[in-house]
Amino acid sequence: MIRKFIWGIVLGLSFLALQSCTGEIKVKSHSTQESVTDNRPVKVEKVSLAQKKSFLCYPGTVSASQKATLFFRVSGPVVSIHVKAGDSVKSGQTLMEMDERDFKKRTLYLEHQIKAAQARLLSMKTSREEDIRILEKNIQASRTRMEKAKLDYRRYSQLFQEKATPIDVYEQARSAYQVYDAEVAxxxxxxxxxKKGAREEDLMAAQAELDALCVQHEIALDQLKDTKLVAPFDGIITERFLEKHEMATAGHPVLSMMCLSTVEITISIPEKDMALFSAERKTGYKVRICPLGDSLNEAYLYEWKASADPTTRTYSLVFRVDQDKSMNILPGMTAEVSGFAVSQHVDNIAVPLSSIISTQGQSGKLWVMDMGKKMASLRNVTLGNFYDDGRILILQGLSDQEWIVTSGAKFIREGQILNILESQIKG
Structure with a gap:
């Protein structure tokens, strides 16, 4: 009896367990049916061959945008020096002074010469009445002497014909008459x-002499001004070549300076990369100054050479960076110029990482969308390297212009009707 009772209990429990399993299967089957018929919203994308952008970077060296070696235009002893290496100067600021005494004297001498030449020219252009009256009186006196000499000459000529006077007295009377006659003429x-004034050629010569003196005076003024050496632009003194009281020679360097408010970075680009370079693009470049860390500075293309270096076969490009007070970019520092985007076509398809639902080694799975049936099918693909902007290359298993599920891919099943968000369709 006890054995029959125990077997009855076992059979009853087994029956209850079987009923429980059957109910669970029905529930799961009902749940699966609901998942297949559910219009789950998804995002899709039309795939296409990738276009990769490579951003190239080139090393360069910093230099000043303006450099100048300063010298005097005249020679003389230096009496004042107002700057030293490292000093900041402004455009027009006096840097050195030369002894100017000889140049001042030369200027003053030429001013007097000009005044004398002006007076001579004026006297040639105008006649003074008192001078004319004096000349007229002198002519009258000379005519009186000439008339007396003429009478004496006639008388002695008559006596000489009559042989009443010696020949030497006759010759003396004739000479006196000729002298007074020439004097009157x-x-x-x-x-x-x-009365008429000077001749035209004499006036021209006098005017030319005055003009030449004026030019010499302007030269003297320029030389006097050149005794002071001034800064041609805002910048920093980099070197001084002589000291106070030393003799400065015209054309010989005395100071050097440079402008650092804007610096230049010169790079060399290989000819294979230069073929992809656009000279029309002036901005959008970044410069990293290596000794100053990883911060990037805006740069713009200033100039470039259209011919390659015959030895290195590279092209020289010069970029400029405008410095502010917080920056300390100095000549000689190493730099890197970036921002050279080079587009290259890739013979593979790149898909978003969110579209890959599983991976194993280089294999992966994603959902390929049938846009007509609004259904997706699971497909195996071969994965490549990671790509730009959160994408990965597909080497095999996917064709150009196919549609894939990019969002919600992990929650859909085979044969499920999907609700495509039209605003998210790309391609």
């Missing part, structure tokens, strides 16, 4: 000249 010509 010269004075009359001088009087006519005084």
């Amino acid at each position: 010269a004075m009359e010509e001088q009087l006519n000249k005084a």
Whole structure:
């Protein structure tokens, strides 16, 4: 009896367990049916061959945007020096001074010479009445002497013909008459000249002499100004070549300076990369100054050479960076210029990482969408390297222009009707 009772209990428990399993299977089957018919929203994307952008970076060296070696245009002893290496200067600031005494004297001498030449020219252009009156009186006196000499000459000529006077007295009377006659003629010509003024060629010569003196005076003023050496632009003094009281020679360097408000970075680009370079693009470049850390500075293309270096076969490009007070970029520092985007077509498809639902080694699975049936099918693909912007390359298993599920891929099943978000369709 006890054995029959025990077997009855076992059979009853088994029956209850079987009923429980059957109910669970029905529930799961009902749940699966609901999942298949559910219009789950998903995002999709049309795939295409990838276009990869490579960002190239080139090393370079910093230099000043402006450099100058300063010298005097005249020679002389230096009497004042106002700067030393490392000093900041402004455009027009006096840096050195030379002894200017000789140049001042030269300027003053030429000013007096100009005044004398102006007076001579004025006297040639105008006649003074008192001078004319003096000339007229002198002519009158000379005519009186000439008339007396003429009478004496006639008388002695008559006596000489009669052999009543010696020949030497006759010759003396004739010479006196000729001298006074020539004197009167010269004075009359001088009087006519005084009344008419100087000849045109004489006036031109006098004017040319005055003009030449004026030019010499301007040169002297420039030389006087050149005794002071001034800064041609804002910058920093980098070197001084002589000291106070030393003799400065015209054209010989005395100071050097540079401008660091804007610096230049010169790089060399290989000819294979230069073929992809666009000279029309002036901005959008970044410069990292290596000794100053990883911070990037905005740079712009200033100039470039259209011919390659015959030895290195590289092209030289110069970029400029505008410094502010917080920056301390100095010549000679090493730098890196970036921002050279080079587009390259890749013979593979790149898909978002969110579309891959599982991976094993280089194999992966994703959902390929049938846009007509609004259903997705699971497909095995071969994975490649990671790509830009959170994507991965697909080497095999997917064709160009197919549609894939990019969002919600892990929650869908085979044969499920999907609700595509139209605003998210790409391609």
